[in-house]
Ligand SMILES: *[C@@H]1O[C@H](CO)[C@@H](O)[C@H](O)[C@H]1NC(C)=O
Ligand SMILES: *[C@@H]1O[C@H](CO)[C@@H](O)[C@H](O)[C@H]1NC(C)=O
C-alpha cells in the first residue's frame with residue numbers, strides 16, 4: 027500500500043467518521059466492501075472466494091445471505107463455530123470472506139454480506155456469483171419435423187448435455203435473426219411463424235457463457251407447391267392440323283418437384299416429373315381439353331390446369347355449289363355443301379345474303395329475280411386450315427332442239443319418243459301438250475320421270491300426225507317452248523355408190539328429223555339381181571318395182587349385190603310406218619341408159635313445143651311468186667336443208683304415185699294431211715335441223 031493510499035484511506039475514514047459523528051453522535055463508521063470484483067464467474071466444481079474487507083470495527087458479526095436467505099452467520103475472530111447451512115460447499119474465511127468449495131451450478135445467485143457491530147450499526151455489500159459449466163453436445167431440433175408452406179409455425183429448439191447459457195443467438199443462412207412478426211426467440215427456441223419457401227435454409231444456434239461459445243446448425247426444408255401449373259403446347263399454334271406432332275409441357279414450382287400427370291378424356295396418358303407429353307401424328311379425335319395434374323407427394327397438395335388443343339382437319343374434296351328450283355318451280359334454292367372436316371366449314375353466299383351456315387348451307391331466293399340469270403354466284407367456304415370457294419350460275423332454259431325417235435314395242439305399236447332437253451340451271455321441268463290439251467300419263471302417253479321425254483304409242487301412224495306436240499321447258503328464270511310437228515314416213519335424200527366393177531352398190535338414204543319411220547323397203551325395177559347375162563327376162567315383173575330387202579327404222583344404208591352389172595336397173599327406198607307406206611325415194615339407175623323407144627321419141631317430139639310453153643308458164647309463175655313474197659314480207663322463211671329440197675324435187679319429178687307397185691298398199695290417209703313441199707318448208711320450226719348423218723358402208 028502506498029503512502030498516498032494510506033493517507034487517502036485515513037482521510038476517507040476521517041471524513042466518514044466525521045460525517046457519522048455529525049449525524050449519529052460519537053459512533054465510528056462501520057464499512058464492508060468487496061476486496062475484488064463484485065461480479066464473479068466461475069466454473070462449476072472449482073473453489074471460489076467472495077472476498078470482503080471491513081472498516082470501522084474489528085470483529086463484527088457477519089451474515090451471508092443467498093438472496094434473502096441467511097446461509098452463514100459468524101462473528102469474526104470468535105472461537106465459536108460459524109453457523110453454516112451448506113457445510114459441504116460453504117466455508118467462511120477468518121476475514122469473513124465466503125468460500126465455495128467444488129461449487130455446484132445451483133449456487134449461482136446474489137450473495138450479500140451484512141456486518142453488524144453493537145453500538146456501531148450495520149453495513150452490507152453484494153456479490154453476484156455466476157457458476158457456469160462449459161456447453162457440451164449442443165443440438166438443435168425442429169418441431170414439427172415436417173414443415174410445409176402455409177402452416178402456422180415451426181419451432182427450432184436447442185438442447186445440450188450440459189452447460190449454462192448466458193446468451194443465445196440465432197442465425198439464418200449466416201445472418202442474425204431478430205425477433206419480429208415472423209421470428210420469435212424464446213427460452214431455448216426459435217419460433218418461425220407462417221413459414222414459407224424462403225424459410226428453407228440453414229439455421230444456427232449460437233450459445234455463449236464466459237467459458238464457452240458453441241454453435242449448432244439445423245437445415246430446414248419448407249415443403250411447398252405445386253404452385254399454379256404453367257401449361258403450354260409446343261410449337262405454340264392456335265390450332266394443329268391432323269398429322270402434326272407437338273409436345274405438351276406442364277410445369278409447376280414445388281418442393282419436392284411435383285409429379286405431372288396428363289389426363290385426356292378421363293384417361294391418364296403419362297406421368298413424369300418433367301411434365302412432357304409428346305403427341306405425334308395427332309388426329310382430330312385427340313383434340314380437346316388436356317388436363318395437367320400436379321401432385322406433390324410430400325405435401326399431398328394437388329393442382330390442375332387445362333389446355334385445349336384444337337386439332338383441325340380439312341374437309342375432303344372441295345365445296346360443292348348447286349342451284350335447284352323449289353316451291354313449284356318458282357323459287358331458286360342456292361346450295362353450298364362442304365361435308366366433313368373438323369370443324370365444319372362456314373359457308374356463305376356474300377353476293378346474295380349475309381347469312382351463313384356450317385357444313386351445308388342453302389338459301390332460297392323468292393321470287394327468283396331475273397338478274398340472277400347468268401350471274402355467277404360464289405360460295406365462300408371458310409375453314410380455319412384453308413378457305414375455298416365454289417360458284418354456280420343459274421340460267422334460264424336455252425333454245426332447244428327436240429329429237430324424235432321411233433321404235434316398235436312388243437305389242438306392235440309404234441312408239442314415238444320426243445325428247446326436249448334444254449340446257450338450263452337448275453334443270454328445266456318440261457310440260458307437254460298435244461294441240462291445246464295438256465298431256466298426262468296414260469296408256470298412250472308416258473312422260474319420263476325427269477319429264478324431258480314423251481313417249482307416244484299408237485298402232486296407226488295417222489294418230490301421230492293429227493296434232494302438233496308442244497314442249498315447254500321451264501325453270502324459275504324462264505322458259506322455252508317448242509312445237510313439234512311429226513311427219514309421216516319420208517325419205518329426205520338418197521344416193522347410190524357402186525364399187526369399182528359395179529357388182530356391189532351401196533344405197534344410202536336419210537329421213538327428216540321428225541318423220542315417223544319404222545322400216546324401209548328396198549325396191550328394184552329391172553332384171554333380177556342374180557340373173558346372168560344370157561338369162562331370159564321376164565318383162566312382166568322386171569318393169570315393176572318390187573321389194574328386194576327390208577330394213578329396220580334405224581337403217582340408213584344397204585348393200586346390193588349384182589351379178590350382171592351390165593343390165594339397166596332402178597333402185598329406190600320406200601319408208602314405212604308399220605303398214606303405212608310413205609313416198610318412195612327418187613329412183614337410181616344403174617347400168618347403161620336404155621335406147622330411146624318409139625313412144626319416147628314421140629314424147630320428146632311432142633315435148634319440145636310443150637317445154638317451151640312450160641318454160642313460159644314457169645317464168646310467169648316465178649314473177650307471181652316474187653310479187654307474192656313482196657306482199658308477205660313479214661312471213662318468215664326458214665332455212666331448209668338442201669337434202670330436203672332435193673328429195674322434194676325428185677319425188678315430184680320422178681316418182682309419180684302411179685309407179686307404186688301393186689304389192690304396196692295404196693297411199694295411206696296421212697297423205698291427205700300431208701302438206702305440199704313449199705308449205706312444209708314454211709312450217710318448219712324455228713330451229714335449223716342438223717345436217718343428216720350419212721352412213722355408208724361397203725362390203
Ligand atoms: C478446493 O478445496 C478443497 C478443500 O480445501 C481441496 O481439497 C480441493 O483440492 C480444492 N480444489 C481445487 C480445484 O483447488
Ligand atoms: C443445490 O442442489 C442440491 C441438490 O442437487 C441441493 O441439495 C442443495 O440444497 C441446493 N443448494 C441450493 C443453494 O439451492
Ligand SMILES: *[C@@H]1O[C@H](CO)[C@@H](O)[C@H](O)[C@H]1NC(C)=O
Nearest residue numbers: 175176221222223224225250
Ligand atoms: C421469397 O423470396 C423471393 C425473393 O426474395 C420473393 O420474391 C418471394 O415473394 C418470396 N416468397 C414468399 C412466399 O415470401
Ligand SMILES: *[C@@H]1O[C@H](CO)[C@@H](O)[C@H](O)[C@H]1NC(C)=O
Nearest residue numbers: 199227228229243244245246
Ligand atoms: C445444410 O446446408 C448447408 C448449406 O446450406 C450445407 O453445406 C450443409 O451440408 C447442410 N447440412 C446438412 C446436414 O445437410
Ligand SMILES: *[C@@H]1O[C@H](CO)[C@@H](O)[C@H](O)[C@H]1NC(C)=O
Nearest residue numbers: 272273296298302303304305
Ligand atoms: C418428346 O419430344 C422431345 C423432342 O421433341 C424429346 O426430346 C423428348 O425426349 C420426347 N419425350 C418423350 C417422353 O418422348
Ligand SMILES: *[C@@H]1O[C@H](CO)[C@@H](O)[C@H](O)[C@H]1NC(C)=O
Nearest residue numbers: 291315316317330331332333
Ligand atoms: C378442366 O377440364 C375438366 C375435364 O375436361 C373439367 O372437368 C374441368 O372443369 C376443367 N377445369 C377448368 C379449370 O376449366
Ligand SMILES: *[C@@H]1O[C@H](CO)[C@@H](O)[C@H](O)[C@H]1NC(C)=O
Nearest residue numbers: 361362363365385386387388
Ligand atoms: C343440306 O341441306 C339441305 C337443305 O337443308 C338438305 O336437303 C340436304 O339433305 C342437306 N345435305 C346433307 C348432306 O345434309
Ligand SMILES: *[C@@H]1O[C@H](CO)[C@@H](O)[C@H](O)[C@H]1NC(C)=O
Nearest residue numbers: 402403404415416417418419
Ligand atoms: C367458278 O369456278 C370455276 C371452277 O369451278 C373456276 O374456274 C372459275 O374461275 C370460277 N368463276 C368465278 C367467277 O369465280
Ligand SMILES: *[C@@H]1O[C@H](CO)[C@@H](O)[C@H](O)[C@H]1NC(C)=O
Nearest residue numbers: 467472473474475476477479
Ligand atoms: C320414276 O318414278 C317412279 C315413282 O315416282 C319410280 O318408281 C321409278 O323407279 C322412277 N323411274 C326411274 C327410271 O327413275
Ligand SMILES: *[C@@H]1O[C@H](CO)[C@@H](O)[C@H](O)[C@H]1NC(C)=O
Nearest residue numbers: 467468472473474475476477
Ligand atoms: C309416267 O309413267 C311412267 C311409267 O308408268 C313413270 O315412270 C313416270 O314417272 C310417269 N311420269 C310422271 C310425270 O308421273
Ligand SMILES: *[C@@H]1O[C@H](CO)[C@@H](O)[C@H](O)[C@H]1NC(C)=O
Nearest residue numbers: 485486487488489605606695
Ligand atoms: C288410221 O286412222 C285413220 C284416222 O283416224 C283412219 O282413217 C284409218 O283407217 C286408220 N288406219 C288403220 C290401218 O287403222
Ligand SMILES: *[C@@H]1O[C@H](CO)[C@@H](O)[C@H](O)[C@H]1NC(C)=O
Nearest residue numbers: 461491492493494509511709
Ligand atoms: C302444226 O303446226 C303447223 C305449223 O306451226 C301448222 O301449220 C299446223 O296447222 C299445225 N297442225 C295442227 C294439227 O295444229
